[in-house]
Amino acid sequence: MRIACTVNGHTRVAENVWAGESLLYVLRERFGLYGSKNACEQGECGSCSVYLDGSLVCACLVLGGQANGREVVTVEGVDAAGVQQAFVDAGAVQCGFCTPGLIVATHDLLRRVPQPSDAQIREALAGNVCRCTGYAKIIEAVNMAAR
Numbered sequence: 001m002r003i004a005c006t007v008n009g010h011t012r013v014a015e016n017v018w019a020g021e022s023l024l025y026v027l028r029e030r031f032g033l034y035g036s037k038n039a040c041e042q043g044e045c046g047s048c049s050v051y052l053d054g055s056l057v058c059a060c061l062v063l064g065g066q067a068n069g070r071e072v073v074t075v076e077g078v079d080a081a082g083v084q085q086a087f088v089d090a091g092a093v094q095c096g097f098c099t100p101g102l103i104v105a106t107h108d109l110l111r112r113v114p115q116p117s118d119a120q121i122r123e124a125l126a127g128n129v130c131r132c133t134g135y136a137k138i139i140e141a142v143n144m145a146a147r
């Protein structure tokens with residue numbers, strides 16, 4: 001199938017998309033947007049988090065065909081420089097594999113709840129798995145970004 005969607009403000013077209021192909025595959029392998037990571041490919045880790053029509057989704061759980069005619073924003077296109085800097089300043093990045101998903105999920109949290117409590121941060125990021133940091137630095141980074 002052919003899909004046409006808006007990705008980070010630009011129209012993107014993919015031809016010969018297999019019906020079972022994920023949006024994550026389309027973004028990475030067809031559009032060359034490697035920021036969204038493929039870690040579990042089953043909706044468990046959040047490393048592939050993107051916006052689809054403004055809603056936070058795991059791109060690995062969305063079919064590429066479902067993005068047809070819709071708007072996708074990836075970590076490359078999200079306006080989250082302050083969040084990224086907070087993650088760096090707080091030391092919340094180690095291997096970095098989880099970081100793109102956390103940046104998008106944090107951006108989503110802070111636009112909904114500008115001053116979240118630690119409990120709200122933990123709840124909002126519960127779907128984002130990090131194998132390195134132990135999460136304390138991530139919580140700190142989100143608090144820094146909120147400030």
Ligand code: FES
Nearest residue numbers: 041043045046060
């Ligand atoms: S790769 Fe999508 S949730 Fe893990």
Ligand code: FES
Nearest residue numbers: 095098130131132
């Ligand atoms: S920094 Fe390595 S998985 Fe989070």
